[in-house]
Amino acid sequence: MVKARKDTRALDDAPMRDFEHSLPMALLKAREAAMTRFRPMLRDHGLTEQQWRVIRALADSDEIDASELARRSFLLSPSLTRILRNLEDQRIVKRSSDLNDQRRSVFVLTGKGERIFSEVAPDSERLYAEMEAEFGLARLGKLYDLLADFTEALSAGDR
Amino acid sequence: MVKARKDTRALDDAPMRDFEHSLPMALLKAREAAMTRFRPMLRDHGLTEQQWRVIRALADSDEIDASELARRSFLLSPSLTRILRNLEDQRIVKRSSDLNDQRRSVFVLTGKGERIFSEVAPDSERLYAEMEAEFGLARLGKLYDLLADFTEALSAGDR
DNA sequence: TGAATTCACTTAACATGTTAAGTATACTCC
DNA sequence: GGAGTATACTTAACATGTTAAGTGAATTCA
Numbered sequence: 001m002v003k004a005r006k007d008t009r010a011l012d013d014a015p016m017r018d019f020e021h022s023l024p025m026a027l028l029k030a031r032e033a034a035m036t037r038f039r040p041m042l043r044d045h046g047l048t049e050q051q052w053r054v055i056r057a058l059a060d061s062d063e064i065d066a067s068e069l070a071r072r073s074f075l076l077s078p079s080l081t082r083i084l085r086n087l088e089d090q091r092i093v094k095r096s097s098d099l100n101d102q103r104r105s106v107f108v109l110t111g112k113g114e115r116i117f118s119e120v121a122p123d124s125e126r127l128y129a130e131m132e133a134e135f136g137l138a139r140l141g142k143l144y145d146l147l148a149d150f151t152e153a154l155s156a157g158d159r
Numbered sequence: 160m161v162k163a164r165k166d167t168r169a170l171d172d173a174p175m176r177d178f179e180h181s182l183p184m185a186l187l188k189a190r191e192a193a194m195t196r197f198r199p200m201l202r203d204h205g206l207t208e209q210q211w212r213v214i215r216a217l218a219d220s221d222e223i224d225a226s227e228l229a230r231r232s233f234l235l236s237p238s239l240t241r242i243l244r245n246l247e248d249q250r251i252v253k254r255s256s257d258l259n260d261q262r263r264s265v266f267v268l269t270g271k272g273e274r275i276f277s278e279v280a281p282d283s284e285r286l287y288a289e290m291e292a293e294f295g296l297a298r299l300g301k302l303y304d305l306l307a308d309f310t311e312a313l314s315a316g317d318r
Numbered sequence: 319t320g321a322a323t324t325c326a327c328t329t330a331a332c333a334t335g336t337t338a339a340g341t342a343t344a345c346t347c348c
Numbered sequence: 349g350g351a352g353t354a355t356a357c358t359t360a361a362c363a364t365g366t367t368a369a370g371t372g373a374a375t376t377c378a
Binding site for chain 3: 048049050051075076078079082083086101102103104
Binding site: 039043048065066067077078080081101103104105 | 355356357358359360366367
């Protein structure tokens with residue numbers, strides 16, 4: 001009853017796209033390997049990965065609207081809406097509305113938000129530095145360049 | 160009222176970790192660039208990305224248990240539980256229990272599941288081929304190798 | 319052999335991802 | 349200056365991600 005399935009490829013034939021070895025999967029696994037280190041640290045500070053992305057973006061700019069925040073933190077607006085509501089409830093960010101355009105909301109870190117940022121940033125830097133040390137700065141640079149090229153190449157048509 | 164924030168870095172100083180340019184972010188963006196092409200195709204077939212990962216894993220093996228399925232599709236078990244319940248409801252997979260170990264459930268694709276696989280696989284291959292063509296097989300190979308090395312390097316301690 | 323532990327899931331709770339639709343404000347152009 | 353359109357979110361609905369706790373079946377080992 002064991003049907004011979006579609007494994008028509010030779011074993012070392014097309015390793016790139018062989019079953020569970022697709023590029024999206026490889027990207028996912030690499031990201032997960034990195035985040036496995038970051039998530040526990042962030043959780044110790046009571047933050048999710050995405051909340052931290054938002055806080056980091058806010059820390060780098062005074063007064064930023066939701067659209068720009070979404071772009072910089074690479075979050076979709078529906079997710080960002082929920083995250084900002086949550087961060088507002090926790091008094092980590094403050095919302096006000098743009099007086100020149102009532103459609104826009106602009107956000108800043110509160111004192112509490114800035115305090116959190118300054119507590120988490122060093123831990124984050126430390127983990128990045130460890131990653132660099134373990135993988136090697138040179139290879140990391142190559143990886144970083146290739147990823148940027150790849151993203152650029154695939155996004156070319158979308159504009 | 161514009162406070163000068165912590166933008167103490169020179170503009171071209173440390174491009175690797177400058178704000179929104181962290182490696183996890185770069186990995187996320189690269190993956191998103193790829194998935195932006197795959198998701199609409201999968202949606203046309205009524206599947207999510209994760210459902211397709213499960214179906215693909217099942218298509219490559221007869222009788223696989225949930226743990227192995229989770230490993231191959233790179234899903235956490237709580238997610239997999241829900242996805243399998245959904246695919247069962249749609250009669251795309253069939254569950255039976257392992258008679259040698261009552262804790263285990265084993266899964267196979269139904270006829271409908273195999274039909275779906277054979278419909279989606281060519282579209283999937285086509286999109287992969289397009290990606291290869293646009294980015295270049297050589298660079299893609301390098302990227303793939305670097306990702307595997309990176310994942311391996313960062314996972315080394317977890318065993 | 320039976321109490322303690324491990325294993326293979328499953329449930330629960332909350333956060334985010336993804337798509338589509340809704341709402342209010344701003345803009346455009348006749 | 350008002351209909352039509354575009355913009356900036358927000359809501360809704362469903363699927364998945366993430367962690368912790370729960371459940372029942374195997375395993376271990378005193």
